[in-house]
Amino acid sequence: MPQYKIHVNGAFHDVQTESDTPILYVLRNDLALNGPKYGCGVAQCGACTILVDGRATRSCVTPISAIGKKKMTTLEGLGNPDHLDPLQKAFLDEQAAQCGYCSNGMIITAKALLNKNPHPSETEIRQALNAHLCRCGTHNRVIRAVQRAAGRLNEGLVK
């Protein structure tokens, strides 16, 4: 099996797998990362989303061979319970989850959105998250969380 050196959450990792292996399984099973999750396998639900060079990317349809030297960031790379990313903090403040299985993709996509557009309107947030599915019905809380995080980011910029 071919060898790959991949860059995830600030560090390099060596993995050995077939070239068509979706990066989702490498992140979850070789690197023991829990953020990206299997939901549909065909890029319809968004649960598996990661950042690849800052772009929100569906890891379930991205083979490891397509990654090359690009830098990947997963939910774990944003923050942990002791050092939360502003988006993770905002999701907690808004209690913007029930089962939480889809939260990974929403936080990651919101991160990509805020990096590009720190002042998104509610419509822009809904548009950005529209291809992320949530079954528990926490959509409005998620919108508020992203707005809250955007407010915080904006405050940060003012300082």
Place this chain on the structure above:
Amino acid sequence: MKKEQRQPPRRTFLKQSGILLATFNLFNAGATAQVTPSTLPGSLSNNPSLDGWIRIQSNERILIFTGKCELGQGILTAIAQMAADELDVAYERIDIVSADTSLTPDEGMTAGSQSVEYGGIAVRYACAEARSLLLAAAAQKLNTTTDLLKVTNGVITNGQSQVTYWELSPQINLKRKANASAKPKPASEHRIMGQSIARRDLPAKLTGQAIYIQDLRLPEMVFGRVIRPPSYRAKLESLDESSVKNMPGVLAVVRDGNFLAVAAKREEQAIKAAKALRALATWSQSPDLPPSGDALFAHMKSQPSEDSVIKTVQSPNTPKNTKQFQAEYTRPFQAHASIGPSCAVAQYKAGQYTVWTHTQGVFPLRNDLAKVLRTPIENITCVHTQGPGCYGHNGMDDVACDAALLSRATQGRPVQIQWMREDEFAWEPYGSAMAIQMKAQIDDNNTIVAWHHETWSHPHSTRPMTDPSGSFLLAGWHLDNPVPIGKTKNSPQPAGSADRNAVPLYDFANQKILLHYLPKMPLRTSALRTLGAYANVFALESFIDELAIATNEDPIAFRLKHLKNPRARALIEWVADKAKWQPNKNPKLKNHGRGFAFAQYKNLACYCAIVADVEVFPQTGQVKVHEVICGVDAGLVINPDGLINQIEGGIIQSSSWTLKEQVRFDAQKITTHTWADYPILTFKEVPKIQVHLLHRPEEKSLGVGEGSQGPTVAAIANALAHATGKRFRNLPFSPEKIKMVLAS
């Protein structure tokens, strides 16, 4: 041995929450589960031993055991709040062990919006009793009486000297039968109950810590996949699996009758091997599914049924000179459609199975696994591990059975199976299609004097332990020596299942409520959130709205005219006020409408009233639900934000069912495979929501998890009628159906 193999992962998970396991003694909760019936409150009655619920730990923490499990509804947070308040300790001192057949009380299923009502009350009584035992011990030690003692965060004082729970705990014996002599605190003394405490599981979930069943990585663990038949009753005719056995990483191919599974070292290898097996297998199948679309309902009515009269009310005076009305409402098969397909991990070693599962009932699952694995329940341990949300019975139990069967072929190595998306859509048990015939008579005073509600439905519960003579675990049916399919039955009123909420809360002088229960399942069905209540409330609350309009009465005033229940009346009036309801008001804008609906879930749980504002786009047939205003009376509220989250989620789920959802099938097989075949409501489509809580802290807590779905569908239907002047009686309100009704 059993303890050895089960504990390492459990420890890893528990360690992350700082739980001390050192003082554990395994005890058999099952042994206490069959005691003679008692009058103990909630789940205490079947699990009366106090030490089954609570341990006072030497690390100055409290360990609570619950048989209920976290589904994303926040139950573990609510239970910790109750325990902290009853014990007078800080919320942060409470740790919880949930739903483990070797550790926790047997509380059956986590279902029916009953966890706070039954599980919560048991914890409250157990903690109140533990506190009173600690106080008695303290009084002895401090040479005083209990009424002179105060407790703050586990420190008991009489003003001069003090002693702590942790010092006293060796002196009190919780291995005793609860007697419920110490009453839970009245609402006026609650400090933590009633507060919106943040969910204890969310920090881990929002930062990617290992908390889900999918995150369980046991040493030497391998991955499996199941290759399901192409249709429900297809038979595996031929398969040469030898080439697959030589594929990279493949460890085992299991073929037993129509059950076909593969295990491999890596997950993607298992997926590839399953794909190869699917391509190699030939199956025989026949077109044995009922017609889909509108023809389904006539077909259902023609099927053999078990008929019962759910309720009759007959007034001595036969109504005369009445106007007669009737209407029929339908709901298609609808899916749980969890975002994460079902998953389980199983290990088989020295005759013992350990199964990690996101089932909603570890004890019932163990019971049915024993039938399929053909081993005594003593050889099976089921440990609840959190999973993706589902709110009902999807593939969660079946995949546990799949993993257990496959674990016999992996030489003691644990095996994880997650169903593929298409497995979940095609094989999960759906919420049953339903047809509901409504009839009424109205007298000269515009009063409903006769009410007739008649429901046709397949079963709404085929969970484990439904029937001792069979099993509903999928793989069991497919084995060469199959475990026969169990016999289903409809749950009795007042909760009911297919007939849930078919009995009106309104005081109609004559009533007849009938159920035609269709025990055969051409499509597999089971519990989907609210069971039959979603469709029955849709019919009931649409029909009463139709009658109000037909008699030129305001829909809310018309309901109140027929309703004595004081809590229901108070809530409806309160919500009408919150929504600034204007009686008999025509829509302000063209194609906009406003509708109202109400229900008390199961006629037992929370009261919920809803006003929905919708807009119809006649050209495209699209419907936009702009806003939903909701009021809830749930008695004593343990966690207001948690409750609001449940109600909001219910409104969105119900809006999605109502506008979009139906399982598709042809004569032979399910044709819903991906989200493209089963769209659900998206971020751009969800309504804005206001939830208002009518606090009644003096009343007992009422379940809310399924409170808002019924009123939501009917409020949307009524708003559509308000907007268009037409009635929408066939779910879902898809663009095609909207256009068809508008053209009629």
